[in-house]
Amino acid sequence: MAQRAPQIMPPMSDSARPMVRVQNVVKHFPAGFGTTVKAVDGVSFEIREGETLGLVGESGCGKTTLGRLVAQLLPVTSGNVFFEDLELTRLRGERLRQQRRQIQIIFQDPFASLDPRMTVGDIIAEPLSNFRVMRGKKLNARVQELLRVVGLNPYFNNRYPHEFSGGQRQRIGIARALALNPRLIVCDEAISALDVSIQAQIVNLLEDLQREFKLTYLFIAHDLSVVRHISDRVMVMYLGKIVEIADSVQTYAEPKHPYTKALLSAIPVPDPKIQRGRRLVELSGEIPSPIKPPSGCRFHTRCPIARLPTPCAEVEPPLEEKGRDHLAACHFSQDV
Amino acid sequence: MRNLRTQFKTDAGPVKAVDDVSFDLYPGESLGIVGESGSGKSVTALSILRLIPEPGRIVGGKVLFHDQDLLQVSDEEIREIRGRDIAMIFQDPQSSLNPVLRTGFQIDEAMLAHKQASPQAAHERTVSLLKKVRIPAAESRAKDYPHQLSGGMRQRAMIAMGLANSPQILIADEPTTALDVTVQAQILELLGDLNRELGTAIMMITHNMGVVAGLCTRVIVMYAGQIVEQGPVDQIFESPQHPYTWSLLRSIPRVDALRHERLRSIEGMAPDLLRPPAGCRFHPRCPFRIEKCLTDEPRLEEIHHGQIASCWVTMDRARAEMKADELRDISPGAASGLRPGEIIP
Numbered sequence: 001m002a003q004r005a006p007q008i009m010p011p012m013s014d015s016a017r018p019m020v021r022v023q024n025v026v027k028h029f030p031a032g033f034g035t036t037v038k039a040v041d042g043v044s045f046e047i048r049e050g051e052t053l054g055l056v057g058e059s060g061c062g063k064t065t066l067g068r069l070v071a072q073l074l075p076v077t078s079g080n081v082f083f084e085d086l087e088l089t090r091l092r093g094e095r096l097r098q099q100r101r102q103i104q105i106i107f108q109d110p111f112a113s114l115d116p117r118m119t120v121g122d123i124i125a126e127p128l129s130n131f132r133v134m135r136g137k138k139l140n141a142r143v144q145e146l147l148r149v150v151g152l153n154p155y156f157n158n159r160y161p162h163e164f165s166g167g168q169r170q171r172i173g174i175a176r177a178l179a180l181n182p183r184l185i186v187c188d189e190a191i192s193a194l195d196v197s198i199q200a201q202i203v204n205l206l207e208d209l210q211r212e213f214k215l216t217y218l219f220i221a222h223d224l225s226v227v228r229h230i231s232d233r234v235m236v237m238y239l240g241k242i243v244e245i246a247d248s249v250q251t252y253a254e255p256k257h258p259y260t261k262a263l264l265s266a267i268p269v270p271d272p273k274i275q276r277g278r279r280l281v282e283l284s285g286e287i288p289s290p291i292k293p294p295s296g297c298r299f300h301t302r303c304p305i306a307r308l309p310t311p312c313a314e315v316e317p318p319l320e321e322k323g324r325d326h327l328a329a330c331h332f333s334q335d336v
Numbered sequence: 337m338r339n340l341r342t343q344f345k346t347d348a349g350p351v352k353a354v355d356d357v358s359f360d361l362y363p364g365e366s367l368g369i370v371g372e373s374g375s376g377k378s379v380t381a382l383s384i385l386r387l388i389p390e391p392g393r394i395v396g397g398k399v400l401f402h403d404q405d406l407l408q409v410s411d412e413e414i415r416e417i418r419g420r421d422i423a424m425i426f427q428d429p430q431s432s433l434n435p436v437l438r439t440g441f442q443i444d445e446a447m448l449a450h451k452q453a454s455p456q457a458a459h460e461r462t463v464s465l466l467k468k469v470r471i472p473a474a475e476s477r478a479k480d481y482p483h484q485l486s487g488g489m490r491q492r493a494m495i496a497m498g499l500a501n502s503p504q505i506l507i508a509d510e511p512t513t514a515l516d517v518t519v520q521a522q523i524l525e526l527l528g529d530l531n532r533e534l535g536t537a538i539m540m541i542t543h544n545m546g547v548v549a550g551l552c553t554r555v556i557v558m559y560a561g562q563i564v565e566q567g568p569v570d571q572i573f574e575s576p577q578h579p580y581t582w583s584l585l586r587s588i589p590r591v592d593a594l595r596h597e598r599l600r601s602i603e604g605m606a607p608d609l610l611r612p613p614a615g616c617r618f619h620p621r622c623p624f625r626i627e628k629c630l631t632d633e634p635r636l637e638e639i640h641h642g643q644i645a646s647c648w649v650t651m652d653r654a655r656a657e658m659k660a661d662e663l664r665d666i667s668p669g670a671a672s673g674l675r676p677g678e679i680i681p
Binding site for chain 1: 372373486488489516517518520521522524525543544545546547548549550569570573574583584585587588589590591592593594595596598599600601602603605606
């Protein structure tokens with residue numbers, strides 16, 4: 001099979017229009033005793049129209065928080081989020097609510113994110129009636145169409161979530177997210193709770209829907225192999241900061257940040273002959289607390305190539321261009 | 337393990353979670369048991385130590401440890417065997433450790449319970465075990481409560497506890513599923529080293545084919561409560577014979593993939609074990625099924641040296657009869673009337 005069909009991946013020239021621009025966004029949560037958890041600590045990036053931008057990192061790195069900031073489900077502590085020319089971080093009340101039609105979220109847990117007392121039809125219809133888009137017969141027809149689009153029987157609309165399997169529930173969550181014809185969907189660990197064979201079904205469905213409805217995805221997951229598969233570009237986070245953003249092929253072929261390299265080396269490949277020959281990049285120690293992140297480069301306490309104390313423990317490396325369309329935040333990216 | 341059958345009683349009838357499962361575990365080997373949720377892999381592991389929770393019951397078969405049938409020994413005896421000869425570690429180290437007792441003390445206890453050592457000697461061994469599982473500052477970590485340890489360290493402490501009595505078998509039930517990938521990789525490396533150094537046989541229960549590829553020498557693939565294929569890892573990954581194994585391997589995205597290829601998903605879902613399908617249990621999702629598959633249950637048969645599979649067709653025949661590109665484009669489950677996965681030209 002050829003590389004991605006052109007309709008899936010528009011050429012990523014410099015002219016590709018950013019749909020979302022995130023600038024210096026910070027999100028701090030109070031953690032008691034006057035301390036703050038620096039969940040997201042000054043990140044800037046853009047999501048381009050029609051692409052899938054992957055966001056990976058380990059637990060506690062701030063990826064879920066960042067996804068919610070993009071969708072404005074959480075207010076930022078500081079910084080700006082633009083959706084095209086509109087600054088979401090300035091919107092309040094009804095204007096923000098109207099803007100939510102453009103951005104929808106699919107959540108991780110298909111068991112917790114669907115109200116068990118509502119029928120599937122009502123769950124999918126809810127956003128449509130909330131925004132008074134349609135009602136009556138037209139609404140019913142739309143719900144059935146959405147069920148069909150996500151590969152479920154359109155006559156299942158009177159059933160309850162408990163009658164469905166995990167994979168089917170995730171399809172329901174997707175149908176709900178599609179209801180308002182959004183332009184951006186934030187998929188927050190949307191397939192992590194599913195079995196392997198079902199994951200593949202949902203990944204394929206998301207790819208089909210993207211092509212059909214010209215969707216843009218921010219795809220958040222901890223599983224780098226799935227993220228690489230579905231994404232055009234991959235963004236790696238560590239302790240509230242973005243450490244690398246690159247084309248998903250580049251990310252694997254030429255990682256420019258030691259953390260990305262370690263992450264890639266840790267994922268087992270389902271091929272015993274190859275797996276035996278792979279070398280694990282060992283990270284020393286544990287992930288530091290986001291309440292008191294390390295000075296300089298936040299990764300320096302675990303980095304295999306850090307030069308200490310200077311510059312790594314003293315100077316924070318900026319996220320800068322290390323190759324064509326390839327950003328990384330490392331003082332020694334040439335040594336990775 | 338011989339003809340093991342474990343069922344769960346429900347109002348609608350018995351759920352046959354494990355249905356006639358037989359296999360061997362050799363001294364010092366590392367065996368992987370893979371399958372998706374509900375395939376019976378965890379219930380198989382729990383059955384070995386008679387840890388099946390109510391309303392589950394082992395209704396038949398034998399679990400032979402050397403020559404002793406663990407299903408026949410007294411409660412007293414099985415308690416002695418648990419932890420001493422066969423130890424088990426679980427997915428969630430948080431809930432397997434007692435939160436109000438110091439971690440080190442809990443490991444001491446594992447030895448004291450089996451009267452393997454004096455309290456003093458037990459404590460010394462605990463510290464050396466914590467060092468063995470690469471917990472830094474083992475001496476002081478032994479005094480920590482479980483909540484003071486990170487997830488990775490708790491799992492290391494659980495492994496140390498598992499190894500406390502130098503068991504012959506360590507059963508690991510999804511030990512890395514709750515952990516981050518970098519921590520998972522460290523734990524897997526640790527398990528591999530312990531298997532080689534101490535000669536402890538490891539039975540790794542997992543849904544992750546990558547984990548098996550890295551750690552195990554032999555693998556058992558389970559589907560709907562039964563073993564569908566078994567053999568040396570290299571052979572199974574290179575030339576799977578059961579269509580389920582074959583489909584599963586193609587459905588995983590690989591981190592080392594150099595270009596984007598559509599995932600070949602298995603459509604449909606695993607059967608309801610209250611009423612498993614007649615014939616081969618995979619037949620509703622199988623792209624290669626023949627008429628016989630709908631009615632006759634296939635037996636596990638040796639297909640290549642050391643590799644057994646239960647399939648009337650087998651992938652050897654599918655490969656022989658179909659062209660390579662036909663086989664590549666085939667979509668398991670398409671025949672089941674569910675949404676077929678379309679192929680991007």
